[in-house]
Amino acid sequence: MLSPESLRRIDREIAKYPAEHKQSAVMAALIVAQDEKGWLATETMDFVAQYLGMAPVAVYEVASFYNMYNLEPAGQYKLTVCTCLPCGLQGSLDAADHLKARLGVDFGETTADGRFTLKEGECMGACAMAPVVLVNNKKMHDYMSNAKLDALLDELRKR
Amino acid sequence: MLDYGPDAILMAGLDGANWRLADYEKRGGYEALRKLLADQVPPERVIAEVKKSALRGRGGAGFPTGLKWSFMPRQFPGAKYMVCNSDEGEPGTCKDRDLLRYNPHSVIEGMIIAGYATGSTAGYNYIHGEIWALYEQFEEAIEEARRAGYLGRDILGSAFSFEVYAHPGFGAYICGEETGLLESIEGKKGQPRFKPPFPASFGLYGKPTTVNNTETFAAVPWIMRHGGDAFLNLGRPNNGGTKLFSVTGHVARPGNYEVRLGTPFARLLEMAGGTRAGKRLKAVIPGGSSMPVLPADVMLATDMDYDSIAKAGSMLGSGAVIVMDETTCMVRALERLSYFYFEESCGQCTPCREGTGWLYRVVHRIETGRGRAEDLALLDNVSDNIAGRTICALGDAAALPVKSFLKHFRHEFEHHIEHRSCLVSGPDSEPKWGRAGAHLPPAMARAA
Ligand SMILES: Cc1cc2nc3c(=O)[nH]c(=O)nc-3n(C[C@H](O)[C@H](O)[C@H](O)COP(=O)(O)O)c2cc1C
Ligand code: FES
Numbered sequence: 001m002l003s004p005e006s007l008r009r010i011d012r013e014i015a016k017y018p019a020e021h022k023q024s025a026v027m028a029a030l031i032v033a034q035d036e037k038g039w040l041a042t043e044t045m046d047f048v049a050q051y052l053g054m055a056p057v058a059v060y061e062v063a064s065f066y067n068m069y070n071l072e073p074a075g076q077y078k079l080t081v082c083t084c085l086p087c088g089l090q091g092s093l094d095a096a097d098h099l100k101a102r103l104g105v106d107f108g109e110t111t112a113d114g115r116f117t118l119k120e121g122e123c124m125g126a127c128a129m130a131p132v133v134l135v136n137n138k139k140m141h142d143y144m145s146n147a148k149l150d151a152l153l154d155e156l157r158k159r
Numbered sequence: 160m161l162d163y164g165p166d167a168i169l170m171a172g173l174d175g176a177n178w179r180l181a182d183y184e185k186r187g188g189y190e191a192l193r194k195l196l197a198d199q200v201p202p203e204r205v206i207a208e209v210k211k212s213a214l215r216g217r218g219g220a221g222f223p224t225g226l227k228w229s230f231m232p233r234q235f236p237g238a239k240y241m242v243c244n245s246d247e248g249e250p251g252t253c254k255d256r257d258l259l260r261y262n263p264h265s266v267i268e269g270m271i272i273a274g275y276a277t278g279s280t281a282g283y284n285y286i287h288g289e290i291w292a293l294y295e296q297f298e299e300a301i302e303e304a305r306r307a308g309y310l311g312r313d314i315l316g317s318a319f320s321f322e323v324y325a326h327p328g329f330g331a332y333i334c335g336e337e338t339g340l341l342e343s344i345e346g347k348k349g350q351p352r353f354k355p356p357f358p359a360s361f362g363l364y365g366k367p368t369t370v371n372n373t374e375t376f377a378a379v380p381w382i383m384r385h386g387g388d389a390f391l392n393l394g395r396p397n398n399g400g401t402k403l404f405s406v407t408g409h410v411a412r413p414g415n416y417e418v419r420l421g422t423p424f425a426r427l428l429e430m431a432g433g434t435r436a437g438k439r440l441k442a443v444i445p446g447g448s449s450m451p452v453l454p455a456d457v458m459l460a461t462d463m464d465y466d467s468i469a470k471a472g473s474m475l476g477s478g479a480v481i482v483m484d485e486t487t488c489m490v491r492a493l494e495r496l497s498y499f500y501f502e503e504s505c506g507q508c509t510p511c512r513e514g515t516g517w518l519y520r521v522v523h524r525i526e527t528g529r530g531r532a533e534d535l536a537l538l539d540n541v542s543d544n545i546a547g548r549t550i551c552a553l554g555d556a557a558a559l560p561v562k563s564f565l566k567h568f569r570h571e572f573e574h575h576i577e578h579r580s581c582l583v584s585g586p587d588s589e590p591k592w593g594r595a596g597a598h599l600p601p602a603m604a605r606a607a
Contacts, residue, residue: 016283016324018238021364023346028327031288058347065348065505067330068288084250085448085495086407086481122332122499123448124289125247125256127479128405128413137329138291 001047006036010051022052026062030069034137039070067122068137075110075117077156080134084123092131096120098146099133102153115157161261164430167417168393168401169377173261178296180303183264189309191383192268195275196317202233205276209379211387213399218244218335218372219447219477221465224379230359231277231367240368241274242344243284243376246328246335250448250499251479254403254415255373259286259293262377263300267323269376271309272383274321277369281322284373285340288329297325332503336551337370339505350507351551372477374403394420398464402475406431408482409438420464427463427480438484442567446476448496449556451563452489473563488583489568490575493560494519494526500557511554514545518561530576535565 002010013028029048030040037044040063049059063069070078081096096107099118103111107120126132129142133152141152163170172186183189195205210225231239243266247255258266270282286294301323304310312320326344328334334343338352341363362368378400382390391399398420404427407413411432418427424443434440440455445463451473453461461471468475483492501519506512518541521534542558549555565572574582 016326018364021345024326024344026346027329027343031327031329052346054346061348062346065331066288066328069329083495084499085492086251086479088495089408089481089483089487089492090413121289122330122502123248123250123252125253125287126289127251127253127407128415129253130407130413134289137288140289140292 001044002033002036002051006032007051014052023054023058026052026054026059027066030059030063034069039073076115078117078119078136080119080121080124080137082121082124082126082130082132084127086127087123087130087132090127090130092144095131095133095144095146095149098149102150116153163403163415163417166393166401166419166422168381169265169374169403170257170262170415170417175261178261178263178300180264180300180307183262183268187384188264188380189268189307191380192271192275192309193315195272195383196315196319199317202276202278205272205383208387209276209382212378212382212390213387213394213397214375214378214382214390215398215465216372217374217378217402217478219249219449221475224371224375227359227369227371228273228277230357231279231369232360233278235278235367238281238364238366239277239279240363240366241270241277241279241282242337242340242363242368242370243270243282243373244335244337244340244370245284245286245373246332246340247373247477248287248332248335249477249479250496251405251407251444251481252447252477253405253407254478256290256293257403257415258373258377259290259297263293263297264304265377265380266373267300267304268309269379270323271314271321272379273369273371273376275319279321279369281324283324283326283344283363285326285328285334285344287334288327291327294325294327301325331505332499333505333551333553336553339551340370341368348505350505351553353550395464395466398466402463402478404463404478404480406480406482409435409484409487410482411435418463421467422463424458424461424463424480428482431482434482434484438486440482441485441487442483442489444473444479444481444560445471446474447479448481448499449552449559450474450476451559452567453563454567486583488526488581489564489571490522490526490581493564494522496560497522497557500553504553504557508549508554510545510548511557514541514554515557517541518545518557522561525572525575528575528579530572530579532576534576535569535572538565 009032010029013025017024045059046056049056110117131144133141161173206228214224215221331349333339334349336351339349343349358368394400401417403417416430443458444452465475497519501515504511504515542561545554546558
């Protein structure tokens, strides 16, 4: 269900915790699974549950509690913009408006070509470097002026 | 060179690339640990030194660190844990990111020393998911320390064994609360536990556990090298040392600044370049979004330490200083804060789960020109029904800002309601600083 490379990564996480607490690796295992599959289908979560010896419902609970798991297919690039007060004061709300206009979507929507999903995010611990945009959960871009946003979109489109 | 200010000790000598073990050792890193182990310093003496330093928790509550460590049961057989809280997600706070990015070994050494002092067997650093690159870098740093013999069995030939591991968060502010964090490491939803029992008696996997903030751990090696008195003397009685402040909002140079506790706010503001050109300071939240807002004149007369800020009517919290100038609409500002707590309530306690939604909906309708005459009384009432009635402090964190905004800037809310327009920036139909977020999520549009 998951690639040998993904399973190796998960095994490395399991080794961090006492043998009787394999469940502690569930967050990391779901991250690895999402990296490989793009989102967490029920079969994927069931596989993780079986691999860690957990009840499937316990895995669903975790996947739905934490904001960064994709419980449905997302665009090729998920862009998350922090819209909290400190970032807002430093222009991130305007940056979000710019992205909405450029992509023609609102928060929580995906562009028609399936390329981009735009998401409203909460503090990412990078407030002084606002506006902050997270690409596919893992790559953070900071100080995002409109020009840098445009450059980012162009670069992602070219990939 | 990275410049955190002339008083920096935690962030001194950093150039942005010298985070590796060899660089850290060149700066005197791991000397404190070597000395402790070579001299077989009794663990109680380490705790006494940290108590003397008046180091207080940098994560929000400001609890004395040495005292917290002394709660760990000494005779307890088997596993005991030291947990580092790098879940940094309190709006305005971005200092732990810099520590992990530029000086991760100071955190690792701090965790090892804390482990030694409390007889712990392993440590976990909970790193929030949004800084994935730093999670990977921290794992590299752990590996470096392990290879050099600072981690693992019989560290540096002593009888002390200790491991450190990184654990990833993945987008839940509530996991910054220490018992929510422990649940999360156990592989569950991060819903805070009822206390007591406190983590020192029933923590991770039910074992004695201490949770400290990243910056708290980072201060420990310096204290052991230079002595508790030296650290204390950098700050003020009961407020030892330097502190990293994340200054954000309407300043010329948003960023992290490390200053001695007790430094006047005006000086910190100056380090951050002052307010933007020609604009007057209006208000400041001195300790992260969960703390009460204070008007400019109060802040300008306040020093940046735990006790001074408490006396001024707020809290130092996580050291996130959110600066707002005269162009800020306080209704819009509170709307942003309330949205955050509504989104991040874990849903466990009814007053918080329902109350944060009420607060957001009511502030939002005032902001968008649909406020009602009774709304301010309603906000007061809802806040009072959340604060103090929840398992963890997220409820208070949602309620306190509301109370303080209404206390100091009530007239702006009244103006919004009476005139359907903004005192600061004109008609409400055009939301301030961008339209983003000024829409209702679909489910709430129906409820509002
Ligand atoms: C809702 C909530 C969020 C919190 N977030 C954090 C956080 O991101 N980082 C942190 O160190 N402490 C956070 N805390 C405080 C922790 O519960 C705990 O007091 C702290 O980690 C203890 O470390 P310290 O004594 O070194 O400050 C939070 C508390 C609450 C109630
Ligand atoms: S408030 Fe936006 S990253 Fe912290």
